[in-house]
Amino acid sequence: MxxxxxxxxxxxxxxxxxxxxxxxxxxxxxxxxxPARSARLVPDVQHLDRSDELRGIPGAPARLVDAYLPAGALxxxxxxxxxxxxxELAGFQGAVTAGxxxxxxxxxxAVVGVNALNSATxxxxxxxxxxxxxxxxxxxxxxxxTGKTATSFTxxxxxxxxxGGEIVNDNVPVGASKWVFTKREAVDAQTAxxxxxxxxxxxxxxxxxxxxxxLSLTALGxxxxxxxxxxxKRQAVDTTTVPxxxxxxxxxxxxxxxxxxxxxxxxxxxxxxxxxxxxxERVFSLGLGTPTPFPDAMxxxxxxxxxxxxxPKRVLDPDDLDALLSGATFAADARWRSTSNIGAxxxxxxxxxxxxxxxxxxxxxxxxxxxxxxxxxxxxFFAGWSEAAGYDCRITLVNxxxxxxxxx
Numbered sequence: 001m002x003x004x005x006x007x008x009x010x011x012x013x014x015x016x017x018x019x020x021x022x023x024x025x026x027x028x029x030x031x032x033x034x035p036a037r038s039a040r041l042v043p044d045v046q047h048l049d050r051s052d053e054l055r056g057i058p059g060a061p062a063r064l065v066d067a068y069l070p071a072g073a074l075x076x077x078x079x080x081x082x083x084x085x086x087x088e089l090a091g092f093q094g095a096v097t098a099g100x101x102x103x104x105x106x107x108x109x110a111v112v113g114v115n116a117l118n119s120a121t122x123x124x125x126x127x128x129x130x131x132x133x134x135x136x137x138x139x140x141x142x143x144x145x146t147g148k149t150a151t152s153f154t155x156x157x158x159x160x161x162x163x164g165g166e167i168v169n170d171n172v173p174v175g176a177s178k179w180v181f182t183k184r185e186a187v188d189a190q191t192a193x194x195x196x197x198x199x200x201x202x203x204x205x206x207x208x209x210x211x212x213x214x215l216s217l218t219a220l221g222x223x224x225x226x227x228x229x230x231x232x233k234r235q236a237v238d239t240t241t242v243p244x245x246x247x248x249x250x251x252x253x254x255x256x257x258x259x260x261x262x263x264x265x266x267x268x269x270x271x272x273x274x275x276x277x278x279x280x281e282r283v284f285s286l287g288l289g290t291p292t293p294f295p296d297a298m299x300x301x302x303x304x305x306x307x308x309x310x311x312p313k314r315v316l317d318p319d320d321l322d323a324l325l326s327g328a329t330f331a332a333d334a335r336w337r338s339t340s341n342i343g344a345x346x347x348x349x350x351x352x353x354x355x356x357x358x359x360x361x362x363x364x365x366x367x368x369x370x371x372x373x374x375x376x377x378x379x380x381f382f383a384g385w386s387e388a389a390g391y392d393c394r395i396t397l398v399n400x401x402x403x404x405x406x407x408x
Contacts, residue, residue, distance in 0.1 A: 002202070005243040006034040006074075007195040008085055010405050014191040015208035016230045016296035018288065026407040027193050032085045033243035034076055039196055041072040041207045043232040067293045069282060070207055070229035072194070077252035078221040080338065080349035080399040084179055086225060087395055088190055088404060090212040091278035091305035092181040098402065099174040099345075173345040177402055181395040183305050189280055189298045194227070197238045206233045209298050213280045219260075219272040221253040221336070228280045231294050253336035253351055260311070262358070263330040267317030270375060272334060274309035274353060307355065307383035307393040313376040316365050320376050324360040329384055332358040342400050352396040357386035 010028045019025040046067040051060035076082065088094055172178045184190065189211045197204040209230025216224050260272050279301030288296055311332070313320055323330065338349035362380035366373075385392040 002197065002199045002237045002239040003241075003243065004199045005195075005197045005238075005241065006036045006039045007193075007197075007241070007243070008032040008034060009193045010085065010088065011191045011193055011208070012405075012407050014188060014211075014230055014298040015193065016288075017292040017294040018290050019208075023407065028404065029406045029408055030404050031244075032082055032404075033245050034074070034082060035079065035245050037075040037077070039072070039074050041070065041194060041196055041205045041210075041227070041229070041232060044069040044071050065293060067284070067295075068232060069295070070210070070232040072207065072210065072227035072229065074223075074225040074227065076223050078217060078223045078336075078351070079246050079250065079252045080351065080397065081246045081250075081401050083223075083351065083397055084399065084401045084404050085192070086212060086215060086223070087179075087181045087276075087397070089192055089210075090215040090225070090276045091184055091189075091300065092276070092395060093184045093190070094179040094181045094397075094404075096402070097172050097178040097180075099172050099176045172398075173342075173347045175343040175345045175400065176347045176398055177400060179395075179397040179399070179401070181397070182391060183393075184300065187299055189278075189300050191230070191298050194229075195238070197241070199237065202237045204235050204238050206235055207231065208233075209295075211278065211280050211298055212276075213278050214275060215278070216273065216275040219255045219258050221255065228282060228298070230282065230296065230298055250340050250349065251338065253338060253349075257336045257338055259335045259337070260333070262311060262332045263319060263323055265317070265319040266323070267313035267315040267320055267376065270312040270314045272309070272311050274307065274334065277306045277308065279303040279305070307353075308361075308381065310378070310380050312363075312379045314373065316374050316376050320360070320363075320379070321365070324363050324376075324379075327359055329357040329359050329386075331356045332381065332383075342398070347398060350396075350398040354394045354396070355381075355383040355392065356389040357384040357392065358382070359384055 009031050012026045012028075013024040015025050015027070045065060046069060047063040048066040049060070049063055053061070055061070084094065191209045191211050194207045194210050195204055207227075207229045210227050211229070212225045213228045214226040258272065260269055262269070281299045281301050282295035283297035283299055284295050285297050322328075332355045334353045336351040341348050358381050360379060361382045363376050363378055366375045366377050368374065383393045
């Protein structure tokens with residue numbers, strides 16, 4: 001019996017009309033079944049209009065099909081598993097650390113009062129905020145901590161007055177995976193095969209060479225994606241596939257789980273949203289042996305992948321207004337930490353979007369009125385490149401996905 005489903009599988013190379021099924025045009029055996037709110041693939045038929053021809057008739061010849069520019073859209077909630085595929089399609093590439101491996105952290109500061117000679121509470125924040133265990137060096141003495149933030153150490157003696165701890169290990173528990181996404185450098189885009197199976201209409205649509213040209217995430221955990229593709233096909237309905245969806249017991253990331261930091265001294269946040277713009281170009285390369293109305297290559301555009309968004313403020317704070325006027329940069333950090341742990345581990349599903357050199361690039365003081373509070377409205381930001389950090393946006397995702405590309 002057929003069922004409605006949306007299936008995504010990454011492609012080895014962008015698959016075009018007439019591409020062979022062997023390497024390097026294979027489809028991954030790792031399948032994502034999307035718990036979509038809505039999904040759509042469209043052929044976007046381009047016609048040749050001949051109404052400008054002189055033919056001595058009071059009309060025009062029938063239009064000819066000239067080309068197809070496949071497109072589409074997705075709407076889904078931000079489940080930790082599916083984000084792995086979508087970030088990969090949106091101009092980023094992920095490096096995964098399997099559970100049980102060790103990742104070296106960076107120096108963190110742990111300030112302890114000088115009078116706390118016998119015990120101290122030290123706020124320990126790991127490199128990515130996701131570690132569940134590790135070691136901190138206090139005055140040359142190693143102390144193991146198990147908490148994610150505040151941990152009490154006793155018996156530290158004189159070491160308790162030391163300021164400046166260094167996290168030595170960031171351990172990813174067995175059963176969890178840590179994905180770090182940075183921008184792709186390749187010319188050809190990462191694409192996917194997308195299948196939408198229509199049960200009651202007894203047909204399925206298959207799109208190949210599809211990338212994500214725009215991916216937007218709100219504080220509420222609502223995710224939307226605009227799609228561009230190379231190939232659109234209609235086939236008979238799939239009556240054999242049984243979709244394997246993410247467990248219903250694992251919630252998507254929600255506003256209640258978001259912790260947002262931004263400009264030091266700035267006002268309270270009213271909302272947050274982020275958009276990855278991934279300029280893609282469909283190419284008719286003119287090099288195919290068999291003519292086709294479909295484009296045959298999907299490339300990254302000359303413009304860089306950009307990360308922008310909005311972070312309006314509830315009050316009109318002078319620090320925010322000054323930063324808008326001066327174009328000053330500041331570190332912004334959005335972290336979602338799920339209320340659900342990964343399997344049997346004590347590590348939660350988590351997402352971090354780290355932008356070390358943000359700028360306000362838009363915004364306006366709230367309209368004056370007979371009211372108590374006036375905010376900074378329509379605040380838009382741009383993630384600029386940080387020379388110190390060596391990146392403009394880095395995305396870290398902790399989930400239970402071990403692989404998204406396996407080609408057999």
